[in-house]
Amino acid sequence: MKRTIEILLILLALATTAFAQGIFERQFRYADSLFKAGKYFDAITEFKRLMFFDSSGVYKFTSEMKIGLSYKAGGKENEAVKYFSLALKSANGEGEKFYAGTQIIRTLILSRKTDEALNLITQFLKTADDNQKNLLLYWRGWAFMFANRWQQAAKQFSELNENELTNLCKDVLNKKYSVNFVKGMSYIIPGAGQIYTGHYLSGLMSLGWNVLWGYTTVKAFLANRVFDGIMVGNLLWFRFYRGNFQNAEKFARQKNIEIYNDAFGYLENKFKGLKP
């Protein structure tokens, strides 16, 4: 009889644990269903509830990851990185650590924290196997793209035989304007930089103003009207000349931003591969 009671008590303990685990498993499934339905706010609440009550920590890693992914989907990158970092701490085994780590890297890339992303990639590369290395290098390429370091991105993708991304980076490099070159053009011929970047009216206006005030200044000096020469030269010609190359620089930068945005638009809408 005594032995029977002992067995029953053990079974009771086991049953209680199993019951609790059943509750948590059901809570996990409920939270996950919200996550899958894209109800990220509610999913975060339910995963947090699960983590709060599940003292065994069985669902800790997965919940933290899902919370991070929910925050990421909601555009709250800082919160996402916080939860991925917590998941990295509670990860069991290299696989989980790598998964959490790459999610941190991807979120950092999205929030354009390039240096932090690159540092983390370098850290993970030290212990990664071949497959993991390729994935990390792939994300390094993305980090370069998001930092507008297209040359480095092209090189990285080319080494990984990622042809679509390599071509995209090369295309951006071909299309983009060299800001210094555009500025230099306008130093030599006022308005040339603007015309080169497609702003014809602005370029012609700039050329006209500089010719007019340059001519007036030179004419004043030739007629020994030094004071007039200094005043017109200083207050008008130099002003327009400086405005000319500043404008050319601004246009080149604007054009480059448009080119980058086109590339990011392609990545967002048409690229089918893995994205951050």
Added chain:
Amino acid sequence: MKTKSNYFSVVLFLFLSLPFVLSKGQSKNTSPLFTPVNIKKFADYLFAEKDYLRAFDEYKKYLKTENNDTVRFKIALGFQQMGRYPEALTHFKGLFFNSDFTNQSRNEFFKTLFLADSLSYLINISNNEFFKTHDSLHVPLKLSFTAMMLQKMPLPDSVSFVNIFNKKEKAGMSELYSKQRRLPYKDPTTAALLSTVVPGLGKIYTGNYGDGITAFLFTGVLGYIAYDNFRANHSFRAWLFSGLTVLFYGGNIYGSYAAAQIFNAKVNFDFVSEVKKFLEKENYFIPRYNFGSK
């Protein structure tokens, strides 16, 4: 022997099937995680984590089944922490009467008004008997005095002013009181007059030494060029530079007036920042809460 074995088998079966039966038989709402006690525990955790929106959702669920003023007070505090002052004020108002948090909510109501920069309203209602004597902390009166100090309203004499504050607060408030009395304002009219007499002097008076010297030299040089052109009978240039001189001279007078106003705004800003820093340190004269498991 066989009966005993059968009995054991039945009990064993019941035990093993218990988790399955319980787990399958429960909907989300009957899960032990969603009992009022557990909802509150979880909400308190979210509140402590400053995840206020989720905490509010949980507290609201809890309040559907339970009556708890601590929870209502925490919702109001959460709104205050989030900077959603109108909602915080409404929630604090709801606890003014027949509540366990009558005094605290009145104090927090005043703190919220202060945070929302509704200083004139705060000063006005602090004279209301309802707020005057409701507890020994005198938070409404203290915040009202502080608001009057920031609004540059006439204050009581230093002894009466400082007396309402407790020992810990007295030193800081006394210092702020004295400082407010002798804030180093610059008179805009004086600055303008100084620049009328000597171009740039008004700027120097307001501490803008570089601007002052530049204005003096620039107006002087333009004036000299105008004079020189008149002397050489270059009439057009002379009038042109005279115009420029007058423009710069007048501009400098106006600039000096504006510089004094900017200087005063900075003095005010620094003082207000210092007062707010002190209030933050003293938690707006309200003791910190320990809600425990309430």
